[in-house]
Every structure is written in structure tokens, then in C-alpha cells.
Amino acid sequence: MQTIKLEVKEIKCQGCANKIIKSVKKIKGVKNIEVNVEAKIVDIEFDNVKASIDKITDAIGKLNYNPVMI
Numbered sequence: 001m002q003t004i005k006l007e008v009k010e011i012k013c014q015g016c017a018n019k020i021i022k023s024v025k026k027i028k029g030v031k032n033i034e035v036n037v038e039a040k041i042v043d044i045e046f047d048n049v050k051a052s053i054d055k056i057t058d059a060i061g062k063l064n065y066n067p068v069m070i
């Protein structure tokens with residue numbers, strides 16, 4: 001299991017958070033995702049055999065957000 005922390009500056013409200021959560025949860029191997037709207041930080045726990053950082057950042061990128069690893 002691996003965890004990553006992403007900063008997504010475009011997160012403005014809970015709606016943004018919900019969109020990201022919904023999309024990332026669809027990726028196989030993602031165990032948990034938490035979005036802090038105020039801090040614009042996304043924490044994700046995932047199985048690095050089934051999922052990958054690329055898959056996760058791609059999924060968020062497709063929603064027109066720009067995730068940056070921190």
C-alpha cells in the first residue's frame with residue numbers, strides 16, 4: 001500500500017472534491033481518498049500493484065484539474 005499527497009489548486013468547493021473522489025474511486029486498487037477543500041490537498045491510499053500514481057493523476061487531470069505531487 002502506498003500513499004500520495006497531491007495539491008490541486010483548482011479545488012474551489014465540495015463539488016470539485018466530490019468529482020475527484022468519484023473519479024479516483026473508480027480506479028482499481030484505490031483504497032481510500034480524502035480531499036481537504038480548504039487546503040486544496042488530496043490524500044490517496046492505493047495498492048501500487050493494481051493502481052499507479054500516473055493513473056490517479058491522469059484521472060484527476062481529465063476533470064481539468066492540475067494535481068501536483070507534494
Ligand SMILES: [Cu+2]
Binds near residue numbers: 011014015
Ligand atoms: Cu467546485
